Amino acid sequence: MPLGKVVERTTKRRISLGELKEYSKGIATVAEDVISNGTVLLPRGTELASLMSSVENLENTLRHWGIFSIPITLSNKLDVNDLEHMLKTAEANLSVIDPQLARETVTQVSNVYERITSGVCKPEDISHLAEQGRNLAKEVAEAPQVMFCLGQVRSWDEYTYVHSLNVALLGGFLASRLFPGQVELMESMSMGGILHDLGKARVPQEILNKPGRLAPEEFEIMKKHAIYGAELAAENSVTDERVLAVVRGHHERFMGGGYPDGLVKDNIPIEARIAAVADVFDALTAQRVYKPPIETRSAISIMLENMDGHFDPQVVRILLTSLGLYPPGTMVELSDGSIGIAVGARGNDLLRPEVLLQIDRTGRKVSGDMRIIDLSMTEGLFVERTLHSTGKFAF
Ligand SMILES: [Fe+2]
16 A cells, blocks of 8 residues: 555454453444343444443443353554654664664764775774674674664665665674574674775775766776775785675675676675675665665565576575565554564564564554564464555665
8 A cells, every 4th residue: 555545444353251351442342232132232333441431340241141252343544644653663663773883883984984085094993893893793683673774774865884884784684594693604794794895985986976877997997896895904904704705705796797706606705695685685775866765575576587697596585585575664464453564574484574563453552662573473463464565664
């Protein structure tokens, strides 16, 4: 459903007397006249909340009349403001990464770029930045919500620096999904992600910022950023081979034809293969001055179809399973009538994402503590339908 429409939900169900208390706090009304011996005990349309407050011990009274369950209706309207508010709140609260750490990282990347460009970069500038990558990795371990959170900083202007942060987050996350428990690999991925395009600081501004296509000779210079970056890192006390592999190899292509070394398949270090996926996925789904963001699912299709042979299929597969069939930001109704926002997938079941609960099964808005339900771990609870999917958070 496109943004701008009102989502109306009416659910009918029968609840047991034991559930009366729970539902009376919500928006339930009696769905049909409840009749016993020809007497209407509860007229249709009566609010459960007012019944509970006006009839003393409703449960016992009904039981006395031989009624053990009652039909109820839950109906609420969600308009565009509600949906936007929910997404905004989720965005603000669901931080995989501490916003201050994110901000600090982006500023730090930007400072290091500037120092390299003006020739005053010190070795510790780059090694500190790499360490910042290690801090990011700690925040990301096995958190599918990272997919949702990539969008958080999208609104910031500094594309290159934000992109570096996102490649660090996504690269670290993909590594943790591919090789669970290999903490060092994950850290190296995030460190490499932060540094991956550092070599661009040595590419002339007029090439870097040229609108439109680069001439072949300009592209040759641009391609050098991978080597420049690895050199800069190595010269500035980054010794971890895995980090260097990310920086040098993130433009290699799985079936060959990439740069700078034109490696093929397993000859490309796994770190570089992961970085290639994170790099392109983030670039495709980012909003730029000259292009709108591409939705998650379309980005994956482009990577699989139009960029056939560029990526290691096992890495793309992990990205796909982490997104699930309900991309982060999709508002879904669950089988018990509750509503939430899909935020990513932890398991390998595409149909069972993690959902941040917004409205519980009694129709009450969830406030206070956030509740994330991992549907892959919840038997009997599944996505009933998609209520609303917006490109806004589809990154
Ligand atoms: Fe690059």
